[in-house]
Amino acid sequence: MMSPLPASSATVPGVEAAFRAARAEAEARDRADPLGHVRERFLLNEGTINLDGNSLGSMPRAVAERMERVLKQEWADGLIRSWGGAEWFRLPEIAGDRIAPLIGAGQGEVVVGDSTSVNLFKCMAAALAMRPERRVLVAQADNFPTDNYIAQGLAELVPGVTLRAVDTGQALIEAIDSSVAAVVLSHVHYRSAAIEDMPAINRAAGASGALTVWDLSHSTGAVPVDLGGSGADFAVGCTYKYLNGGPGAPAFCWVSPRHLPNARQPLSGWMGHQSPFAFDYGYRPAEGVRRFVCGTPQILSLSALDESLKLWSEIDLSALFGKSRELTSFFISLVEQTCTEFGLAVDSPRDPEKRGSHVILRCKHGLPVIRALAAEGVIGDFRAPDGIRFGFAALYVRFADVVRAVEALHRTLAIRSWNREEFNQETVVT
């Protein structure tokens, strides 16, 4: 669809030299990349560089074949029998077990279904029920909006519950007092990519008797996560970013095994019942994490995700997380060598150990810049008011892609900055 990227238009000698050196370095790194072969498992348009895999991951090739089988064999031919015969019924747990090793969870502790928003509601409500004498939810004020919208919805529904939104970091830890039932926060920040100190926050919450609800949407498959080892209580996460589950793929939900027997969530649909086909009048939650399933799972979306997740069993996670850090560091370094004259500023942590797998740059005319890049086949995204965000999914992004993206960014800024008019034509972002 996209036309191939034209050669760099850089004319400043130092910049040109920087790109030349970066191209050579990228070539060497890609050649030595132990994960390089994984890229072939994805259906990629070679004219496009997906640096928005932190928003929507690219498609593993195997999904198309799986979907064909699900449609024609399982649905059209197997019909209702596929709930057992094709394991549709168990798919929320099967997919959950595939995610578990990525987040420091055990088998039988993770379940997939519903959206991240719905799963946040389940976990926050379960935490409130476990702490009936505490009625405050603590949240990061600058968290991804849906987390706080859901907390607001819960606080409006349940009389007496209030939401305390605070700054991240020390302010958040200080906000955890004896009135707090749960702390809801993201592990990797959707905007800055800053990584929260999960063990420290779990310790602070635990010491005060509060429970933690972690949103792992920007962490899973991008950075190391150790829910069990760090003493977390609940977690949810998105699967359409680094897990490549497809647009709007169902989210996951983790409950610490030490809470599971007592954890009750109010979205008590029949598919989380101990015996859904007994058609009992009273709800009895399933024994394990299955009790966090609500209604009938969306099998087409869930099957695509399940297929995408199979890829992970072959991946050396420490190599992957290392490559993520190297890709973002390489990007930051090249941007700083070539683009700072245009007023760009890195707004993500410098320390790669404290950074997720995306980078946000402050950029005055972010929206038209992102659009101009897209027209050249480099997909990033804009985050109001002035952020341009680029994600580096190490399963399929190459070091060479980083160079091509920064070259396109440089070209865009260099050419377009001559024409400030164009930068002011901001229209609706989608």
Added chain:
Amino acid sequence: MMSPLPASSATVPGVEAAFRAARAEAEARDRADPLGHVRERFLLNEGTINLDGNSLGSMPRAVAERMERVLKQEWADGLIRSWGGAEWFRLPEIAGDRIAPLIGAGQGEVVVGDSTSVNLFKCMAAALAMRPERRVLVAQADNFPTDNYIAQGLAELVPGVTLRAVDTGQALIEAIDSSVAAVVLSHVHYRSAAIEDMPAINRAAGASGALTVWDLSHSTGAVPVDLGGSGADFAVGCTYKYLNGGPGAPAFCWVSPRHLPNARQPLSGWMGHQSPFAFDYGYRPAEGVRRFVCGTPQILSLSALDESLKLWSEIDLSALFGKSRELTSFFISLVEQTCTEFGLAVDSPRDPEKRGSHVILRCKHGLPVIRALAAEGVIGDFRAPDGIRFGFAALYVRFADVVRAVEALHRTLAIRSWNREEFNQETVVT
């Protein structure tokens, strides 16, 4: 997959004559059926008769092509741009508008997403918020379990809310007093197929100041529904039954336009926000029924449903509903002519105007009978303790299929009743 059905093994002369007459009648009716051509739009295994389309509808052929396009063009190639470019963002409303004419709703009143269970929660919670001085939910005690499980979950979450489960009919109407915020019930009963008197219940609720939440899972696409004309308040429904949206396809949600401006639901995820990409801290619900969307919709499942729904714009609904009634009447009549000697009894209303598009028979050894039928390619289902249930989706079920199914039922009962042992080997139902 299934071997073709063998010829009838009926030996009793009267029974044989009844089947012979039925085959002739079926042939004539199928030939005259104005909807007969619609069957070609489905991918059907000719060795199988899907009489469980009230549980999982068959697959429209167009879905396979749509899914191929969604995967390869929209996801793999379009990536994040497809939220706008392929209308992923608007799909909940686009699909909702396709459902509206089937349920007596207007354009812009229906939205698709999440499960029936989750949507029940939204509607019941919205109703409670609109009636803060009333804290009772009235429910049908024998409703499909998830409706009452969700009501229980809500009642446990919100202090002071109680669930009053009563018999259907007059008892339900009498249970609606001035303490009742909402009445939650199915329009067509999942087991008996009995149709509730929607106008009468809406009137009784309205007179007392209570709101109605209708579950249309077994109604939509099967019987006439007039939400707007009958004065209903809220409705939800399943799309994987008569709407053929695929396994676990997302459910729909309808809010009466007279309530919409004031209806607030607590699953206030970012996709129901007035301006999701503004990343505001505070939740502001979208103007229209979009406020009943929660998190990111599962686009693969939703796209399959959207494609399936396109079929309905060509369907003469009164012809379809008429055929549904004729199919069930034909089935009941043939069962009674041929199978009553085996102790079968019809447990659905006799009056076709009071009956949905499925029929339940009481049958002592229901589970092994349903299994034996499945082995012959006739798919029905078992509902404990003694119900065998058959659904007649008029878009693809023929009168000839009814005859073949009753022949298989007769054969199963006639042969198997000699061997009572086998009937007692009940194993887990899936």
